[in-house]
Amino acid sequence: MSQFAKIAAIEYVLPAQTLSNEDLSRDFPEWNVDKIFGKTGINNRQIVGVDECASDLAFQACEKLLNAIDLDRSAIDFIILCTQSPDYFLPATACILQDRLRLSTQCGAFDYNQGCSGFIYGLGLAKGLIETGQAKNVVLVTAETYSKYIHPADKSVRTLFGDAAAATLIQATEGGPYIDRFRYGTDGAGAKNLIVPIGGARHPSALNEAPELYTDDSGNARTDANLYMNGSAIFEFSMTRIPQLFASLFDESFTLEEVDLFAFHQANKFMLDSLRRRLKLPADKFIAEFEHCGNTVSSSIPIALKELMVKGVLTPGKTVVGVGFGVGYSWAGCVIKW
Structure with a gap:
């Protein structure tokens, strides 16, 4: 019987440090709070600390997901990580994440470098793995810390970007297609x-x-x-x-x-x-x-x-x-x- 990929659960985390419009207005007096919100529609952005990486957010998001669902972590057979903020050029951060999460060593894992289209690309990858019978439970992780790349005096991007990670469980099921x-x-x-x-x-x-x-x-x-x-x-x-x-x-x-x-x-x-x-x-x-x-x-x-x-x-x-x-x-x- 054919199996189809379906989104089963989503969890996300934001870092603790807040960059508010009030903070930005103090740094850029020519832009008041109302102007910043009017242009961006954003009130707050959460920013990682100096020693905090995208993989740390990814780990937290995955733990939150695994604690929220009725599925043993040994059943996760693939983890896909979308990030442009990897821990290292090599190895793949997804491999490090597999170990931190105590997933099976029979679990596949890889990174892909993609930005704002990354979630849709990841759904396509997960669908391919599941609907060709290569996996049944795929965790798609998106994790980014653009704040590490932003100069504090560049309001054009500092007003827009926040750091975050999300973990999405995509499972094999019947009756699709769902994606x-x-x-x-x-x-x-x-x-x-x-x-x-x-x-x-x-x-x-x-x-x-x-x-x-x-x-x-x-x-x-x-x-x-x-x-x-x-x-x-x-x-x-x-x-x-x-x-x-x-x-x-x-x-x-x-x-x-x-x-x-x-x-x-x-x-x-x-x-x-x-x-x-x-x-x-x-x-x-x-x-x-x-x-x-x-x-x-x-x-x-x-x-x-x-x-x-x-x-x-x-x-x-x-x-x-x-x-x-x-x-x-x-x-x-x-x-x-x-």
């Missing part, structure tokens, strides 16, 4: 528009121990060892590619009217409002759950889904369209049946 209609896209020509230039093999940190500090035309300061985002280019990309992706999810066999909720990457208020208007989607079906945590990159969609589960909005039988987009450029969409 389907995947669409993907990539345009590496946009890589330079959301990037940390120094730190990898192309420009190693060891050869750039004192990178030059520079200030852009908007007064944001950073070095090439910090996160750089060309906001206008990212916006243009999103407003061009995402409507095309979105349209490709629908045809005669699946229509817009069948969708209960739209779960887009929770980038910021301006981006989401613009996309919702462009796509003519009803506000009551369009998820916005980022005020308390900011843009958490690959964790933004599972966090939003979990918040709606807690609120009783996302219940069994609902149909969700998920759309992720960002760094790469990379984008992906799918249909999720609860």
Whole structure:
């Protein structure tokens, strides 16, 4: 009998330290609290400590998940970790996570480097493992600590990003498909528009121990060892590619009217409002759950889904369209049946 991949549970964690709009307003007096919230739709971002890594958040999220479900950890046969903040270049952080979680040594584990489209990509990977009979219980972990890459004087990104990790259990079951209609896209020509230039093999940190500090035309300061985002280019990309992706999810066999909720990457208020208007989607079906945590990159969609589960909005039988987009450029969409 055929088996189908289905989301069974989601848990997430945020680090303890809060970066509020009041904190940011003190650092950037030209931006008051109301202006920051008006532009971003964000009140707080949670930030890791100096000695805290994405893998620590990932571990906490997985422990929270495993404690919440009725499944022995020995039954987990695959763990997939989406992160752009690995502990090391090698080994894979997923392997370290497998050991910390005391999972079976017969459990598969790997990392993949993906950003804001990462959750959708991960669902596609989990679906492939389960529906080809390679796994029955897959934990998809998304964990990111962009704060470690952000210069404290760069308000263009410091106001947006928060750190987080989410753990999603995807299980084999009957009666599907429950996760389907995947669409993907990539345009590496946009890589330079959301990037940390120094730190990898192309420009190693060891050869750039004192990178030059520079200030852009908007007064944001950073070095090439910090996160750089060309906001206008990212916006243009999103407003061009995402409507095309979105349209490709629908045809005669699946229509817009069948969708209960739209779960887009929770980038910021301006981006989401613009996309919702462009796509003519009803506000009551369009998820916005980022005020308390900011843009958490690959964790933004599972966090939003979990918040709606807690609120009783996302219940069994609902149909969700998920759309992720960002760094790469990379984008992906799918249909999720609860």
